[in-house]
Structure formats: structure tokens, C-alpha cells
Amino acid sequence: MGEFIYSIDANCQYCYKCLRNCQVKAISFNSGKSRILEEECILCGNCLEICPQKAKNYRRHVEKFKEFFEAPFMVSVAPSFFAHFDYPFKVIGFLKSHGATVVNETAVGADLVSERYKKLSENLKKPVITTACPVVVDFAEMYYPELSGYLASVVSPAVAHQRFLKKHFGDLKTIFLGPCIAKKRELEGIFDLVLTFEELNEFFESEDLHIENFTERFPDPPFPENGRLYPMNNGINQSVTRNFSQHLSIEGIRNVAWFFENFSSYNEPLFIELSACYGSCLEGPAIRKDLSILEKRNRIFRHKKVLDALTGKRISSYSYHLNLKRETKSxxxxxxxxxxxxxEVLLSIGKDDPSKELNCGACGYNTCREKAAAVLQGKAEKEMCITYLIDKVSSVSNLVVEETPNIILIYKDNQILYKNRVARNFFKNLSDSSLLEIARKCEKSRENIFDLLVAGKSKRFFVKTFELPEDSGNVVILVDMTKEKEQEERIKMLKKESLEKIEDVLSKQMMLAQEIAGLLGESIAEAKSHFMDFRKFVEDK
Structure with missing residues (x-):
């Protein structure tokens, strides 16, 4: 089937919120990508619900659903079906109009399972944990294998119902409709298709179907007795109807984890109903969240009243010999x-002392040691540790400050707190008191350019001053502009020399022009005299 839950890399911002809320830490962050570790995931669906970027999703099978319309099929509808849909009987009408020859309630399977639970509880010698919730079963078998022996050796209501459908209605293809993502893995190879309520809604939207336009139809008999209570808090215990003192109901995967951690010392008869979701199946990961749990509960009882009034056989009147035994696995x-x-890992992230193991949980892991184990496993990166990252960034920042070619001084009150390498070399012959005086002059100066005489040499600096936050000190940055000053002076000298040379050339040109003009004047006067003599001669002629 492929991945059940997957990450959308483009949306993931690595806030680690999913990891912080994952009870089993089945999410890896490596090489800039997050990935659900399917072999470790219990499919509780918490990561989908709490991700602020909607970077997690589960594998959908809407297109595969359309293929079932080509031949008769059977549908098992979970009890929470009547809490999710506004028109559940019209949804049944749609299913029947598209090839579903049988639409039966999974609560029928729940009643079959409850009968087995009753037999177990009659001779209770030790605690027994219900196995209706696949998340709880996986959690126990994978992470608390020492408690696997306390799991009831009974299949879930969905599995029991599939076996009932096959025996009672024949070998048709089967579809399970429910609010749980974990059912996709539990029922793989048992039902031909497992759809969530969300997926069915998605199909309606993609096909532009308006369910209110379909005819109301009711589930097919046989009908359940008490199985419709299963999706609610304490619903299994109510259906088993045992003495209250021998019943315990716990919701929420964190509460289940706490219970498992403190369970080993208890060995009295107790029937324990565990659900991974707060609010049980009425708050499953793939059921609508726009309704309060009170409204969903009211819907269950409102529709139960209608269904209880239907005429038809009850499952209690049937005598089926079904194998409902579940094999316990570790x-x-x-x-x-x-x-x-x-x-070794702790040392590499700067935690060379137990006092530095903050166990802050910012990386998503509960303790630094747990994070170190995840690094060894290849599930986590060192940079996920916020304190390590800050130290790393700080060390880089310190290196930049230390190696910059500019002079950096930090002082507070009457003390020089810090001099970078360039400052130490440049002012090696100055005392801190003299250096403090220079720093204060720089700060008080209203000019950005500051001239300073150091070791008999004139230096020019561009000055930048500012205060550190929380009154940590004053910073003076001096950018050496002496070369620029020298270049500027050379340019001025070059300009002066060029102007003087141009002026000299122009003076010589003027003198030459005057001499040429004088010679030309004498020549013209003499020519004019000769011309006048020639004219007079001609006229006389």
C-alpha cells in the first residue's frame, strides 16, 4: 500500500512540533527532509492534527473507491459514521444506488467482540486490555512488549465484522468506512478498501455530489444491540456491562503511555478500555472537527433511537461460530x-557535563540522552539541539569579530572589556586607560571621521559606535581610512602640480604669440609702405 502517513517537504518548516507531539518519536529529520518512520509509527495521527503548516497527510484512495461501482460490494460503517455525516441515511442511500448490495453496521462486529469480552471477564484473574483500538495494540506490542500478554486475545470489531459479512452475505468485495487512519494498516488484506470519512467527503466534492438530494436508506439487518456505544468514552465497558469496580477507561495516547509506564506492578482482575484518541473514536483523526464532542455524542444517541426502532433481526439472535481469536505479537x-x-554524541554537541543536559524538549525529544540515541539511529541531526546551535552560531560570530580587519573595542564604565586581534596589535603600546580615553572621544565625537596620532603617525578612521542591549557595554568600531587619506592627499598634490604645469605652458604660449604678432606687424607695415609707393608710381604713370 505504500506510506500511510507522509511529509510534504515544501510545507515543512522544521518547527519540530510534530516530533514534540509524537509519543513514539517516529519522525526523522535528516538532510533537510522530515520523514515518517513507518516501521516505528503507530498511526495515531497526532502529527497531522497539530502541524501548523499542514505538512503531513495520509495516503488517500478516493480514485480506487470509484472502481467498486463496477460490481456488487458490501460496506461496513463504523458507529461514528452517524456522528460525522449530516445526512447519514442519505449517504447510505448513495452507497446503495452505486452498487452496495449490503450496508451493515460495524457495531454488529462490536457486539460479537463484546460477547468474547464478557466470557473473558467472567473468569478474570489478571488485567485485560481491550484490543478495539489498533493504535493501542501497536503501541503495546512495539514499545511495551512486556505488556503484550495483557492484551485481549480477541480481534477488533472491524475484523470481526468482516468475517461476519463474508459468512452471512457471501464472498463480495468489502469496504470499511471509519474515522481512523490506523485502520488502513490493521485492515490491510482483510477489507478490499479502507476509507476514512474525510475521503468519502473528498469524493463527494470531487464529483460535485449533493448528498441531501439522495433518498434515505437504512442499514441492512442484522442490527446490533449495544455495539453502537463503542465510539464513545467508556462505550466498550458499557456494552460488556461488568461491575464498575472492575472497569477502567483511559483516553489519549499520552495517558495510555503513562498507564503503561505504571502498569507492571498491578496484577488484580481489571477490564481496561484504552483509546488512543481523547474523546475516543468520536475524535478520531479523520472525523470532522467543526462539531463539539457533545454534538457528536448527541448525534449518536439521536440516530441510535431511530435505528433501535427498526424492525429486523438482531445479531443476538444469530448463532455463528466465527474465529475471533487474535494472536498476540511482540x-x-x-x-x-x-x-x-x-x-560521544553528547560531547559532540557541547554537553560534556550532566549539568548541560537541559532536557528542554525544544528538539522534540524528552531528554538529551534520548536525542543522542536518535542521532546514533540516524533519526535526528545535532543541529536540532537549540543550545548547540546557539553555541555554534556564537562561536562563528566570535570568530568573525576576532578576524575582522577593523578595530573593535568594547568597554563599560571604566574598563575595556574586549579588544579584537587587530585592536590588540594596533594599540599594543597603549595602556587600557589610554585606549579607554580614545574610545570615549570616539563616542562623544559628532563626526564620523576621526584623526588619531599613534606612534608618531597620523591615522584616520571612520567611526561607528553603539550600545549593547541590556546595558552590556559600548562598542566602538574603527575602520582604518589612512590609505584613503594618503591617496586623497596624493590626488591633491597631483592636481596642484598639473595646474602649475598648465599655467607655465600657457604663459610660454602667450609670450610666443606676442613675439609672432610683433614680427607679423612689422612685415605688414613694410609691405604697406612698398604698396603705397607702387600705387603712387602707377598713378603718376
Whole structure:
């Protein structure tokens, strides 16, 4: 089937909120990509609900649903079906009009399972944990394998219902409709298709179908007795109807984890109903969230009243010999690493002392040691540690300040707090008191250019001053502009010399012009005299 839950890399901003809320830390962050570790994931769906960037999604099978319209099929509708849809009986009408020859309630399977639970509870010698929730089952078998023996050896209502449908209605293809993503893995190879309520809504939207236009139809008998209570808090316990003192109901994966952590010392008879979702199946990951749990609960009871009034056989009147035994498995997922390897990772991220193990949880892991183990496993990167990252950035910043070609001084009150390498070399012959005086002059100066005599040499600096936050000190940055000053002076000298040369050339040109003009004047006067003599001669002629 491929990935059940996957990451959308383009949306992921690496806030680690999904990891912080993942009870089993089944999400890796490597090489700039987040990935759900399917072999470790219990498919609780928390990461989908809490991701602020909507960077997690689960594999949809809307297109595959259309293929079922070509031949008769059966549909098992989870009890929370009547809480999710505004017109559940019209949805059933749609299914029947598109090839569903049987639409039966999964609550029928729940009643079959409850019968097995009753038999178990009659001779209860130790605690028994219900196995209706696939997330709880995976959580126990993978992360608390020592508790696997307490899981009831009974299949879930969905599995029981599929076996009932096949035996009662024949070998038709089957579809399961529910609010749970984990059912996709639990029922893989059992049902031919597992759809969430969200997926069915998505199909309606893609086909532009308006459910209110379909005819109301009711589920096919046989009908359940108490199985319709399963999706609500304490619903399984109510259907089993045992003494209250021997019942316990816990919701929410964190509460289940707390219970598992503190369970080993208890060995009295107890029937324990566990659900991974707060609000049980009425708050499953793929059920609508725009309705309050109270409204969903009211819908369950309102539709239950209608369904209870239907005429038809009840499952209690049937005598089926179905194999509903569940094989207990132990699938440990925890990995242990030697202390030396853990310490090596801790040392590499600057935690060379237990006091530096803050266990802040910012990276998503509960403790620094847990984070170190994840690094060894290849699930996490060192840079996910915020304190390590700050130290790394700070060290880079310090290196930049230390190696910059500009002079940097930091002082507070009457003390020089810091001199970078260039400052130490440049002012090596000056005392801190003299340096403090220079720094204060720079700060008080209203000019950005500051001339300073150092070791008998005139230096020019561009000055920038500012105060550090929280009154941590004053910073003076001196950018050496002496070369620029010398160049400017050379340019001025060059201009002066050029102007003087041009003036000299022009003076010589003027004198030459005057001499040429004098010679030309004498020549013209003499020519004019001769011309006048020649004219007089001609006229006399």
C-alpha cells in the first residue's frame, strides 16, 4: 500500500512540533527532509492534527473507491459514521444506488467482540486490555512488549465484522468506512478498501455530489444491540456491562503511555478500555472537527433511537461460530546503545557535563540522552539541539569579530572589556586607560571621521559606535581610512602640480604669440609702405 502517513517537504518548516507531539518519536529529520518512520509509527495521527503548516497527510484512495461501482460490494460503517455525516441515511442511500448490495453496521462486529469480552471477564484473574483500538495494540506490542500478554486475545470489531459479512452475505468485495487512519494498516488484506470519512467527503466534492438530494436508506439487518456505544468514552465497558469496580477507561495516547509506564506492578482482575484518541473514536483523526464532542455524542444517541426502532433481526439472535481469536505479537521497536556511544554524541554537541543536559524538549525529544540515541539511529541531526546551535552560531560570530580587519573595542564604565586581534596589535603600546580615553572621544565625537596620532603617525578612521542591549557595554568600531587619506592627499598634490604645469605652458604660449604678432606687424607695415609707393608710381604713370 505504500506510506500511510507522509511529509510534504515544501510545507515543512522544521518547527519540530510534530516530533514534540509524537509519543513514539517516529519522525526523522535528516538532510533537510522530515520523514515518517513507518516501521516505528503507530498511526495515531497526532502529527497531522497539530502541524501548523499542514505538512503531513495520509495516503488517500478516493480514485480506487470509484472502481467498486463496477460490481456488487458490501460496506461496513463504523458507529461514528452517524456522528460525522449530516445526512447519514442519505449517504447510505448513495452507497446503495452505486452498487452496495449490503450496508451493515460495524457495531454488529462490536457486539460479537463484546460477547468474547464478557466470557473473558467472567473468569478474570489478571488485567485485560481491550484490543478495539489498533493504535493501542501497536503501541503495546512495539514499545511495551512486556505488556503484550495483557492484551485481549480477541480481534477488533472491524475484523470481526468482516468475517461476519463474508459468512452471512457471501464472498463480495468489502469496504470499511471509519474515522481512523490506523485502520488502513490493521485492515490491510482483510477489507478490499479502507476509507476514512474525510475521503468519502473528498469524493463527494470531487464529483460535485449533493448528498441531501439522495433518498434515505437504512442499514441492512442484522442490527446490533449495544455495539453502537463503542465510539464513545467508556462505550466498550458499557456494552460488556461488568461491575464498575472492575472497569477502567483511559483516553489519549499520552495517558495510555503513562498507564503503561505504571502498569507492571498491578496484577488484580481489571477490564481496561484504552483509546488512543481523547474523546475516543468520536475524535478520531479523520472525523470532522467543526462539531463539539457533545454534538457528536448527541448525534449518536439521536440516530441510535431511530435505528433501535427498526424492525429486523438482531445479531443476538444469530448463532455463528466465527474465529475471533487474535494472536498476540511482540514487536519491540526500542533500540539500546552503549553508554560510550551516547556520551560521544553528547560531547559532540557541547554537553560534556550532566549539568548541560537541559532536557528542554525544544528538539522534540524528552531528554538529551534520548536525542543522542536518535542521532546514533540516524533519526535526528545535532543541529536540532537549540543550545548547540546557539553555541555554534556564537562561536562563528566570535570568530568573525576576532578576524575582522577593523578595530573593535568594547568597554563599560571604566574598563575595556574586549579588544579584537587587530585592536590588540594596533594599540599594543597603549595602556587600557589610554585606549579607554580614545574610545570615549570616539563616542562623544559628532563626526564620523576621526584623526588619531599613534606612534608618531597620523591615522584616520571612520567611526561607528553603539550600545549593547541590556546595558552590556559600548562598542566602538574603527575602520582604518589612512590609505584613503594618503591617496586623497596624493590626488591633491597631483592636481596642484598639473595646474602649475598648465599655467607655465600657457604663459610660454602667450609670450610666443606676442613675439609672432610683433614680427607679423612689422612685415605688414613694410609691405604697406612698398604698396603705397607702387600705387603712387602707377598713378603718376
Amino acid at each position: 514487536r519491540p521497536s526500542k533500540r539500546e546503545y552503549p553508554e560510550s556511544a551516547i556520551q
